[in-house]
Amino acid sequence: LKDQRLSIEPTTVAYYPPCYERRREVGDGRVWLPWGAYRRLLGQIEGLTVVNLRPTDCCVRAAADSIHDAESRGLDTIINTCVDCHVLLKRASKGTVKSKMLPEILLDAIRSRKQ
Numbered sequence: 001l002k003d004q005r006l007s008i009e010p011t012t013v014a015y016y017p018p019c020y021e022r023r024r025e026v027g028d029g030r031v032w033l034p035w036g037a038y039r040r041l042l043g044q045i046e047g048l049t050v051v052n053l054r055p056t057d058c059c060v061r062a063a064a065d066s067i068h069d070a071e072s073r074g075l076d077t078i079i080n081t082c083v084d085c086h087v088l089l090k091r092a093s094k095g096t097v098k099s100k101m102l103p104e105i106l107l108d109a110i111r112s113r114k115q
Contacts (some may be wrong), residue, residue, distance in 0.1 A: 005113070006044055007045060009047055009112070011047065011077070013048065013049070013077040013079050014050075014051050014052075014097075015052050015079050016079065018082035018085045039081075059082075063092035066089060067096065067097050077099075078099050
């Protein structure tokens with residue numbers, strides 16, 4: 001996707017930086033994921049404005065705070081790169097804010113390119 005031109009209908013979403021991003025490791029520390037690259041992919045999508053949510057220590061303890069942060073900014077969608085965060089934010093939102101994984105928004109952009 002690095003050299004692809006992606007676009008969607010103009011929209012603003014929140015980006016939830018997972019706690020793993022701040023720790024730079026997953027699980028026992030032997031796995032490292034390029035979290036910054038995921039955020040840069042979102043920046044490549046024309047029409048998409050990404051607002052960073054305030055970082056929290058852990059979505060398990062602060063999912064409701066992140067939902068409130070998005071709602072207070074008038075945002076109805078949060079993009080996640082961590083499946084645990086995705087599930088916990090989805091539960092905490094009780095349907096008021098959509099939680100989407102990064103591949104979902106990329107697929108939206110690829111589909112709109114074909115139209």
